[in-house]
Amino acid sequence: MKNTLKILTVSLIAFAAGITANNYAVSDVPSNYKIAVVDVQKLVSSSSQVKALKDEQKQKSQEIAKFLENAKTNIDKESDDKKKKALEEKYNKEFQTKRESIAKNYETKLLAIDKNISSIIESNAKANGYNLVLVKGVVLAGGTDITDEIQKQIK
Numbered sequence: 671m672k673n674t675l676k677i678l679t680v681s682l683i684a685f686a687a688g689i690t691a692n693n694y695a696v697s698d699v700p701s702n703y704k705i706a707v708v709d710v711q712k713l714v715s716s717s718s719q720v721k722a723l724k725d726e727q728k729q730k731s732q733e734i735a736k737f738l739e740n741a742k743t744n745i746d747k748e749s750d751d752k753k754k755k756a757l758e759e760k761y762n763k764e765f766q767t768k769r770e771s772i773a774k775n776y777e778t779k780l781l782a783i784d785k786n787i788s789s790i791i792e793s794n795a796k797a798n799g800y801n802l803v804l805v806k807g808v809v810l811a812g813g814t815d816i817t818d819e820i821q822k823q824i825k
Contacts, residue, residue: 706800707813708791708820717824719783723776730772738765790823791816 714720741761748754794816795803804813 703802704798704800705813706795706798706803706816707806707809708803709806709815709817710787711807712817713787713821713824716821717783717787719786719824723779723783726779727772727776734765734768734772737768741765787820787824791820794820794823 738761741757741764745754745757745761748757791803798816798819800814800816803816806813806815806817
């Protein structure tokens with residue numbers, strides 16, 4: 671019984687201390703603290719760089735499909751089982767190499783686009799005196815929406 675009472679007392683003190691610390695932290699925010707929100711999904715979907723990357727990926731997917739079709743045709747033409755198996759291995763290795771190259775290229779370009787968009791958001795926020803920029807999807811209310819300003823700056 672005494673242990674339960676001690677645990678309850680310590681818990682209540684910790685809870686009260688937490689609320690007090692939270693209220694102090696929130697009350698310490700300066701009145702001129704500016705918060706902006708950005709719809710990142712809208713920025714990404716309207717970016718010409720992202721559209722170009724998607725078109726490039728579509729083209730490379732078509733090239734891969736054509737490669738696989740040609741490989742299948744060449745393998746089907748071969749009648750010798752050993753040569754057929756050797757061709758399959760050769761084409762599988764080529765396919766893996768092409769696929770890895772395409773994936774690496776895509777990832778590199780996507781990271782560059784992300785870095786570009788992030789730097790534009792950051793420079794816009796600094797230029798306009800915003801202390802904090804949040805993704806619009808996680809904010810229920812408040813903050814100045816700077817999505818359209820950013821969208822004009824993104825290529």
